[in-house]
Amino acid sequence: MHTFNKLVFTALLLFVAGTSIAQTDTNEDVEELKLTALEALMSAPAERALPLVMKVLTGNSSDEVKERALFVLSQIDQPEAQTQLLEIARQGSGELRLEAIRMIGIGGEPAALSGLAELYKAGDGDVREAVLEAYLIADDSNAIFEIAANAASEEEFEGAVDMLAAMDARDELRKLRDQAGMSGSLIDAYAISGDFETLRELSMDSSNPELQEQAIEALGIVGGAEVNTALVEIYRSSDSPHVREAALDGLLIADHDDGLLELYQSSQDAAEKRELLEYLVMMDSDAIWEVIDSALDGER
Amino acid sequence: MHDEQLILYYYDDGLSDREKQQIEAALKDDVDLAARYERLRRRLAEFNESEVPPAPAHVVQRWHDSIDRVARMESNRLSKPGNPFSFMSFFWGAAITAALAIGIGIGVYLSGDSTVIPVLNETVADTESYREASIPAAFTRSLQVHLRDSQSEIARLPLDSDADRAHLMMEIIEQNRLFERAAERKNSPNFARVLRAFEPILVRLAAEDIAPEDVEALRAQLAFELNVMLTKLAREASEEPHTI
Numbered sequence: 001m002h003t004f005n006k007l008v009f010t011a012l013l014l015f016v017a018g019t020s021i022a023q024t025d026t027n028e029d030v031e032e033l034k035l036t037a038l039e040a041l042m043s044a045p046a047e048r049a050l051p052l053v054m055k056v057l058t059g060n061s062s063d064e065v066k067e068r069a070l071f072v073l074s075q076i077d078q079p080e081a082q083t084q085l086l087e088i089a090r091q092g093s094g095e096l097r098l099e100a101i102r103m104i105g106i107g108g109e110p111a112a113l114s115g116l117a118e119l120y121k122a123g124d125g126d127v128r129e130a131v132l133e134a135y136l137i138a139d140d141s142n143a144i145f146e147i148a149a150n151a152a153s154e155e156e157f158e159g160a161v162d163m164l165a166a167m168d169a170r171d172e173l174r175k176l177r178d179q180a181g182m183s184g185s186l187i188d189a190y191a192i193s194g195d196f197e198t199l200r201e202l203s204m205d206s207s208n209p210e211l212q213e214q215a216i217e218a219l220g221i222v223g224g225a226e227v228n229t230a231l232v233e234i235y236r237s238s239d240s241p242h243v244r245e246a247a248l249d250g251l252l253i254a255d256h257d258d259g260l261l262e263l264y265q266s267s268q269d270a271a272e273k274r275e276l277l278e279y280l281v282m283m284d285s286d287a288i289w290e291v292i293d294s295a296l297d298g299e300r
Numbered sequence: 301m302h303d304e305q306l307i308l309y310y311y312d313d314g315l316s317d318r319e320k321q322q323i324e325a326a327l328k329d330d331v332d333l334a335a336r337y338e339r340l341r342r343r344l345a346e347f348n349e350s351e352v353p354p355a356p357a358h359v360v361q362r363w364h365d366s367i368d369r370v371a372r373m374e375s376n377r378l379s380k381p382g383n384p385f386s387f388m389s390f391f392w393g394a395a396i397t398a399a400l401a402i403g404i405g406i407g408v409y410l411s412g413d414s415t416v417i418p419v420l421n422e423t424v425a426d427t428e429s430y431r432e433a434s435i436p437a438a439f440t441r442s443l444q445v446h447l448r449d450s451q452s453e454i455a456r457l458p459l460d461s462d463a464d465r466a467h468l469m470m471e472i473i474e475q476n477r478l479f480e481r482a483a484e485r486k487n488s489p490n491f492a493r494v495l496r497a498f499e500p501i502l503v504r505l506a507a508e509d510i511a512p513e514d515v516e517a518l519r520a521q522l523a524f525e526l527n528v529m530l531t532k533l534a535r536e537a538s539e540e541p542h543t544i
């Protein structure tokens with residue numbers, strides 16, 4: 001079918017859905033018809049689809065139909081479409097507003113994205129969450145860094161940091177360490193983003209024992225051969241029972257039973273051996289049978 | 301026969317019925333093996349559980365906290381766009397032909413082949429737009445297959461089993477991430493953003509505590525958005541110049 005014919009057909013569908021069928025059929029059928037028409041709009045040229053979508057958005061359609069229309073609007077390759085989305089994000093309410101924010105993320109247009117910063121500042125929790133998600137969709141880690149760096153509360157900071165972690169935005173997370181200081185949520189973010197180097201550095205820093213232990217355990221979440229070696233080294237080189245225990249927890253989380261077995265076999269201390277054995281039992285390690293066998297034979 | 305097998309047999313743990321029957325038969329037939337098992341059995345019986353003292357309460361609490369933390373992080377990791385892709389999971393739930401088509405398309409696409417399909421034929425209005433200039437046809441076709449597969453899998457989403465639904469959604473998420481990365485690499489940021497936008501919905505659908513009406517609503521939303529993207533891809537494909 002030619003584009004023009006498709007457009008006429010779609011426009012007709014939207015018109016019919018809004019008038020005569022509404023009088024004779026159920027609302028559900030009308031809604032279905034509108035949704036089908038909206039889908040079909042994607043096959044029309046952008047400049048012709050845009051006014052039809054705007055007609056749906058400004059008309060009396062249900063919120064569901066309007067939310068779907070927003071998605072179609074986000075896919076119309078016209079700057080005007082992004083301007084309209086930002087306008088709805090500013091002036092709209094409820095779910096429609098949140099959906100418009102999501103669509104700005106999908107559109108990825110820089111001017112519209114920068115307009116979200118203002119909405120974030122003035123918005124409630126839902127709006128803020130939607131803005132963060134929009135930045136995630138647009139892969140705009142710098143915008144989220146700005147939010148984290150200027151956060152007014154720990155909760156706000158955590159929300160932004162969690163999103164940066166999900167984006168693997170290691171550079172921004174490292175910058176936050178310099179700018180906002182160290183915190184538990186940052187350590188979690190380093191773990192989620194797999195930042196071995198930063199966690200290893202923090203695991204050597206004893207200025208805040210609690211954060212040091214958390215960093216050591218977080219290494220276990222990153223996992224991998226480097227982590228396994230580092231955790232065994234941390235355990236061996238530390239005299240602090242807390243640091244050693246955190247290293248064992250890290251090995252448990254990393255599921256590195258070979259490392260624990262190595263520590264068990266090299267230990268000459270009965271109490272330490274008992275503790276290491278407890279961890280091996282907890283890990284349901286295959287190595288446990290070898291250990292039990294040796295223990296029963298009286299070997300050390 | 302290894303001691304490990306006999307130990308598992310002793311603890312009645314980790315062996316199939318067939319393996320247990322084989323060990324029983326071997327113990328009946330082989331006197332030496334029976335003697336070895338008897339020695340092992342006595343030693344294991346002597347191994348009183350009290351020799352491994354229960355972990356102190358505060359240690360158990362720490363373990364639980366660690367496990368909870370890891371679980372939370374895994375939940376966050378789920379929404380991370382760049383997670384490693386499990387190759388085997390790619391094939392789950394997809395028709396073999398469709399998977400092959402995707403594989404070939406992606407293979408061609410990620411191979412670093414710098415062949416660029418001619419720029420899309422743009423309408424007057426499109427010349428003012430900021431649409432991606434050149435999306436290779438192989439990627440477009442692969443993406444169409446992926447979106448269609450996702451559409452049909454979501455339409456057949458098992459509603460009676462939370463675990464099955466969660467498993468299926470995880471597989472779709474893995475596939476989605478693959479295509480999102482492919483789109484990023486191949487000059488198609490618009491499609492990358494759309495695929496990234498699908499992920500929070502897919503993650504919500506994977507949740508085991510989601511209400512049936514919410515499943516329906518999210519499924520309808522995804523079905524619509526997938527349809528729109530398929531229509532858009534079809535339009536763009538039809539606008540491509542035909543070359544001999």
